[in-house]
Amino acid sequence: DVKVTQSSRYLVKRTGEKVFLECVQDMDHENMFWYRQDPGLGLRLIYFSYDVKMKEKGDIPEGYSVSREKKERFSLILESASTNQTSMYLCASSRATEPQYFGPGTRLLVL
């Protein structure tokens, strides 16, 4: 079975802190994705990566950056957390044209 793991299920941070969300997949997938999920808005793509060191902006990249130094790991970085970044963050991975597999999510609260 494909396994996508995220470093934390719940996280509480203060405004202005630098926040790292980590995602690891164990199936040698080329593609990895970061989404945020908000009530009434569904899932929105923040960034994705289709290869090591490659990244592309999604629909809402502002305030976020990403890093992919190894194929299995994709990190989402909030350079200076703000309260409007309080959300559920979901990581996903996939092989080239196959469906995406999702991690369990990280619920981030920024105070």
Add this chain to the structure above:
Amino acid sequence: GDSVTQMEGPVTLSEEAFLTINCTYTATGYPSLFWYVQYPGEGLQLLLKATKADDKGSNKGFEATYRKETTSFHLEKGSVQVSDSAVYFCALSHSGGSNYKLTFGKGTLLTVNP
């Protein structure tokens, strides 16, 4: 751009009732269509998919048929169970190349009562 519209919830049903969750899409070309399910406290799981017109995806008693003429991919189940209570997301993608991105609907919360 691409978009997915699904019926707003919440949907509340009694056990063994028939379920329909409507989903329509706007996209160029021939997207692949998906239904994902999110159980409480978990990430999304792929429920079923269809990759071309008239394909029927099915899994765990759920079905959806890719209707290009009506740009729809409605989710159905003949007899729901309490364990089907979850949020259901309709999604599309244009596969091929490196840009395999999903566009999601906003989700429909289903609650099934005993």
